[in-house]
Amino acid sequence: MDKELTKLAIVNHVQSVVEQMRIDDIENSPGAADEEYQCPCCGDIKNLAGSMIYGDYLFCNDCVLLTEVSIVLDKIKKPEEMIELMEDKRFDNIYQSLFGELEQ
Numbered sequence: 001m002d003k004e005l006t007k008l009a010i011v012n013h014v015q016s017v018v019e020q021m022r023i024d025d026i027e028n029s030p031g032a033a034d035e036e037y038q039c040p041c042c043g044d045i046k047n048l049a050g051s052m053i054y055g056d057y058l059f060c061n062d063c064v065l066l067t068e069v070s071i072v073l074d075k076i077k078k079p080e081e082m083i084e085l086m087e088d089k090r091f092d093n094i095y096q097s098l099f100g101e102l103e104q
Contacts, residue, residue: 022050043090054079
């Protein structure tokens with residue numbers, strides 16, 4: 001049980017740090033809250049605020065959180081692995097952004 005509490009504490013800490021990144025981005029550049037782009041990791045349209053560059057990719061704040069937690073918990077070794085792990089979600093989000101309106 002102690003190990004699970006430690007993991008939870010780690011996740012909570014990473015979550016607060018990543019959220020603070022988003023808040024700091026908005027405070028430093030208010031326009032970042034309104035700028036949107038398509039995240040290459042999850043494929044969703046996200047705000048620029050709180051995003052982070054990993055190699056050649058600009059991950060949204062949600063993907064940054066997933067990536068950082070995964071690294072800290074030794075689930076992945078490098079951030080670029082999230083691109084592969086999020087493949088199904090990314091394709092679904094891209095499909096919905098392209099064809100979702102046509103299906104309704």
